[in-house]
Amino acid sequence: MPRVADHDARHGQITDAVQRLIVRYGLTSVTVARTAAEAGMSVGLVQHYFTAKEEMLLATFTRVNGRFTARVDELVNRGEAEGRTIAEMLRQALTELIPLDDARRAEFLVRLAFADQAAHNARLAGVQRETLVGIRSRVAQAIKNGTVCGEVAQGIDAADQALRIVAFAEGLALHTHIDRDGTPKPAILAALDDYLGRVFTGTCRRAQLG
Template sequence: MPRTADHDRRRAQIADAVYDLIAADGLAAVTVARTADRAGMSVGLVQHYFPAKDDMLLHAFERVGAAVAARVAGLVDEGARHERSIAAILGAALAEHLPLDARRRAEFRVTRTFAGRALENPRLAGVDARASAALRDEVARAVANGFECGEVDPATDPALAAVRLAAATEGLATALYRDPEERDRALEVLRAEVGAVFTGACGQYRR
């Protein structure tokens, strides 16, 4: 029997094929036949791993989420090594959700397509809701950490601040996808939104 690694590799190939098709031509371009052709495998094998189109879309969405999470984790580690403020690290992390380049534009299209499909599918809606909640939780933790180092006013509600910053990021992502020329302005607005929450100076690296 094929090893687990083989199954994982095939699922990844299929998810990447779905990602490429959506990024290029939208969800309508995703058919089992086109996905199989793009992935370099048979239609039967694709259907073996993903019986329905929504199953393929879900896996592609999860792959995008994992890629963004890995980049954010790298930014956090790098920020800590270079003793950057929590505000600076959070701003860089949120910017990973903006379609600032070709890769992130493609990721945005996949996540936006998934969110649209989730309106019609309760199972996908649950995954979409949990992904949004996870982002807010991460932002809320950053705000709470900001209390410790003096960057955030202790009177600030982390949950409300997280909703604000997550909503601002989502709105900026949509606006930037429509008009890529607004890249600099979108980043300026994001910095302003983060700065409105992180109003103090970072004291965690003081010797």
């Protein structure tokens, strides 16, 4: 057990170092030597855990996506416990994609850097596609749940609306990244509320009974 924990901790230490390098200098700055220096370990130790730079990059991208997924799961669990509507929980989840603070800004820069690299790397493109499909699937499931609950009208195409909603949120994320001062958080939340309000037009039957 301690060996597994140590292995995971080293992986995290290395991938966190890669993320910091990407945020500060860009993806092209990442080398095994620089990552080792940033992580405070030897080149040999980094190479023990990652035999190639590509493996290190893939692990970093996967870790960033994993953190996003974990936060969304936590938000949903908390929202359900507090009796929030599906639309409210979905809005909270989507804001995790938008660079509204330093942590989310760092993750967005990593995703942006990998999006460029994925255009020329099939393995990274595969991870990127899998991540996008996963996000759209979660949004589609929220819409389906809304249909059952009464927040969404019958006959709505969940997959089609999920594609539009995720694309809209990612557009907001890009605008926030490019023009932070001109894209304040209240405006972003209002835009998300307006867009989600076109799909989540009803009231959950649980709320009506309450």
